Amino acid sequence: MAEEWDVVVVGAGTAGCAVAARLADAGRRVLLLEAGADHREPGDFPAELRDPASMRAVVPGHAANWDLEAELVPGRTARVPRGRVVGGSSALYAGSFIRGTRADLDGWAAAGNDLWSYDAVLPVFCRLESDADFGGRPGHGSDGPVPVARPPGPHPLADAFAAAAAELGHPAEPDKNADGPPGYGPVPFTVSGGIRVNTAMAYLSPRRGHAGLTVRGGVRAQRVVVESGRAVGVATTAGVVRAAEVVLSAGAVGSAHLLLLSGVGPADRLRSAGVPVVADVPGVGADTSDHPLVYVPFRPARPVPPPPGGLPVHGVLHATSEGAGRPGDLELLPWLVPFGRLTGSAGATDADELAIGVGLQCGDSRGRLSLRTADPSRQPRLEYRYLTEEADRRRMRAGVRLAAALLRADALAPLVAPGGGPPAAGLGAPVRDAAVLDAAVLDDDAELDRWVRSRLTTAVHLAGTARMGPDADPGAVVDQWLRVRGVTGLRVADTSVMPQVTSRGTAASAVMIGERAAELMTAG
Known part of the structure; x- marks a missing residue:
């Protein structure tokens, strides 16, 4: 018999750790699934993931790296590092932590997503950080889970x-x-005491043993299980887990890939790949930015x-x-x-x-993410179409x-x-x-x-593979509450939902999206 949870979150990455932790704090029974390794405490992470002076994990072949391939322009490809470990890409990258700007976020709001204006999400940015330099000033936080400091x-x-x-x-x-x-x-960095602090360290380690939060590493999601138009669980390499709600936080590549594998996407392309259509949502993977x-x-x-x-x-x-x-x-x-x-x-x-x-x-x-095949073990096709x-x-x-x-x-x-x-x-x-x-x-x-x-x-800042927008926007995949169109009980919470990539690095905004998603799910 399949397990039952209040929420299953797929992906313990930059956003997913924040989503799962805050939902557990709000009293939900949360199962957090991660395809890569689970490290419970900061000291359990390999040295190269803790050391802010090391980027060895971005090299192809590292166990914590999905090592994807993308076509940047026709005829030119590149290896794209993405985190495959609790903490996700926040465990691999250099540790810079710069928010999206007012122009970025107010641009999202102007496109029909008023819950995501700069003023609406500023309290979330403040809540998530502990800024060693500006924490006591307006517009900053001093007691959040993510440490922020500038180079000494x-x-x-x-x-x-x-x-x-x-x-x-x-x-x-x-x-x-x-x-x-x-x-x-x-540059503000998420470095404290000589350690590069990823979101698993910031959000999961303090909650190990929390009755409402279960983390399982080494479990790869294969598709969302949808019954009568409602997401009821996730099929994984370890079996099926059932839940009242499913949140995809597998990153801008992983979340869109799972939507497509689950039959949520452009109907003609899904049929061509041999995937039964659950919901015809043309915007999945169709409007990426980086x-x-x-x-x-x-x-x-x-x-x-x-x-x-x-x-x-x-x-x-x-x-x-x-x-x-x-x-x-x-x-x-x-x-x-x-x-x-x-x-x-x-x-x-x-x-x-x-x-x-x-x-x-x-x-x-704008670029595109699409299926190569219905086999969940195969990477999707990434066409960035730069310049x-x-x-x-x-x-x-x-x-x-x-x-x-x-x-x-x-x-x-x-x-x-x-x-x-x-x-x-x-x-x-x-x-x-x-x-x-x-x-x-x-x-x-x-x-x-x-x-x-x-x-x-x-720069490995992919966004917009499942972007948010109002009902009048034919390319929108989720609404501003991050609910997937055409499927009840399914949300996306990571940089996939950005209407357009922020004009600064995406790490800080990804954590904000995770925090904001949990806030919207538990409001009222």
Whole structure:
């Protein structure tokens, strides 16, 4: 006989841990399922998941990494790390924790989701955090489960980047989680006591033994069980579990994949894949957004000291390109540690090469997630379709040129090795192969587009695979209470539901979505 629960939450990731914990606090009997390993206490996690200076888990083959494949643009694919462990991707990524902006969230509200305006969710952001720097100020929290702090102390290269940004006219933004104009400022991190705190540590570890919360690792969901139009449970690799409500928090890939496997999605595509149609919901996987990313490399003129607290980045610049629909549509993130050291894959040629990550935060291009097969063990097809729109290519060019201008600024140029940064950043290949970023490439739109395409990657901030919207929106998958259209008793709570990806990283907003989902489920 199948087990019975009040709520089954699928996915103990960045949002799922918050959903499950808060529902248990509200008196629900919650079963939280995780395909990856379950680590009960912070000290139980592997060292590379605790160490904020390590990103070894993003390397293909790590047990905590789903290691997906995505087509970024036709002909160019990339491996996409996603968390397969309690804590989800919050256990893998660098630990930055920047909220979505007022423009982002009020944009969601303007699209018919007034429960998600900036003012509506600000109390949720405050409730979830314990901010060591600004916790006592309005708009912040000081006693929430997620620790937030900025890097300690100065750093010569980080200070030079800050001065270069100011030299180019960009304002200081000392608190990236305040409602201020975009500029350069320190990155807030979920690091405490030298430990990268993921959401399993923050939400689950303090509730181990809670009578209302059961966590099971190593259990992969295969589909939602739907009877007479109502979700009644989840079929898993360990059998069927039944519940009064089902919440999918398996991430922007996993939740949409489960919807499709369960027969919820575009009817014609489901039939083509051999999946019986439960509800014809065309928007599932049809309107994805993310942050395309390129790295502008440079070599320092002298050895760079270890960054404060071992954190690989210190500050970040958010800038606004000409004609942008939202402020801060460009993100420039200088790395203070070579990627090879963070991942344990440093070679002789890149042992001292640093980079500025240039991300397009508010792109117009949209991608798609779809089934390859009805087999739940097969990964879905991910087509990001980055830079499809000319406006996106124009903005990305502006971001790369801004990175080059930072490296040439008086405050920063002395710290860059001669020939080690744009212009004349020769990497040993002809300009026509788009592997050199020099003045000829920077000044030519077509050449710069080719250079970007040759180095294009992803910030791993996928959103909108099951986006929210009002009844009048034919592409909406869930309403603003996160209820799936066409199926009673089924909700989605993770970055899948974002109408559009936030213009900052998605981690903080994902936790907020988890908290807000539980709040909406238990209201009244």
